[in-house]
Amino acid sequence: MDEMIRHILEILENDARASPEEIATLTGMSAQEVSQTIAKLEDTGVIRHYKTIVDWDLVGENYVYAVIELKVTLERNQGYQAIAERIYKFPEVRSVRLLSGDYDISLTVRGK
């Protein structure tokens, strides 16, 4: 991977709001080069999305999180991907991971 792309991704992974000008200062690139590189990374799907980490407790939303481990039986012609896709359509599901070991899938769910 290009060293500059690695720099940009590490900076944005740490702070999604870092501006092209700020990134330019940290890398020695021009702001224009940074903007073009970010646009390319967005277009090619390397940068999937920008998110915000919210502390819901502070606004009185007392969510509870649970980790659920599932053992599944695969249907004919259907892999784990299809099951994972069905599960993550539930809005309560925050993450889905494929596991090796005793269980097949691990879910994080959020509720009240």
Added chain:
Amino acid sequence: MRPPCDPSKFIAEAVKSIPPSGIRRFFDLVSGLEDIISLGVGEPDFITPWHIREMCIHSLEKGQTSYTSNYGLPELRDELTRTYYRRYGLDYNPASEILITTGVSEALDIAIRAVVNPGDEVIVVQPSYVAYVPSVILAGGKPVIVSTCREDDFSLTAEALKPAITSKTKAIVLNFPNNPTGAIMQQEGMEDIADLVVENDLFVISDEVYECLTYEGTHVPFSSLEGMKDRTVMLNGFSKAYAMTGLRLGFAMGAPDIIHSMMMIHQYCMLCAPITAQVGAIEALRNGKGEMERMVREYDRRRHFIVKGFNSIGLECCNPRGAFYAFPYIGGTGLSSSDFAERLLDEKKVVTIPGDVFGEAGEGFLRCAYAASLEDIRKAIERMGDFVDGLKQ
């Protein structure tokens, strides 16, 4: 009744003659103050990567608490041989050409003691780390200072070195990437120095502890130059590259006779480096590259930020290509390095180290370590900008 005694009269002349560490003096000024931002300490703000710490813990759990060979654990020396062959094609025999030490500080001390006879002259290139001159004095040698300057980007030139060489010159201490300037040496300039070294039959003590923190170009070990391996002892360690300062682990690589002589001193004053740190170092060399490179990239970003920051507040700052120090010029403010640093601490609570601590050639500059968080660096520059503006009024 027996008479009282003044114990100071027992202190050796050589010890009395060495200057106190200017860095230490500055830290004494800081103690007790609050809301301080420190760009003073030359220590990574990262914690030793977990996989290295975990390996140290595991070794303790297994009861690995014994002495090791005086030379250090064979596995560690084997890893170092492999690492330096892979990086530079350098071929050091792990059985006879590598010594594991308690930090680079010990390696420096015993390297100098291994080669310096009383009265020998040792060339120390300044600005540079504060330990070189005292180590030469304590070994009975005479330090001869050669200065680098910002016009040469603080690189050493053969022209600057040549006039300092006399019939009594035994060795030269090099430190690139350099603390405090961040300067590195290009291979071309190093070849000129290697020619002078051969012409005058000198030995080279090359402190390369910032080797892995080279941001532009590629580090060239002095010993990798043609004909220099047997004339050079390379000193290096794990403190800076792997954020392992407190584990105190360094090493020396050189010709068997030199390494054996260093080991002769080491076996009596240190016996061996701490085994826990040696175990951690093996893990660092085997599996630490990714974490190390991540830390280096973070330093690199701070480097860009701090250099731009200093230049934007009117403190001209060369581009440091290695280590984790920026060395802005403050001479234009009319203050000496010490006055600037002391007033900056007093008025704006920012710790920097006055450049003259690293030798007269450092007067007019400040050493600012960017091994601090970006947020602290940002605040420090703001405060320094206010301070510089205040001086103009």
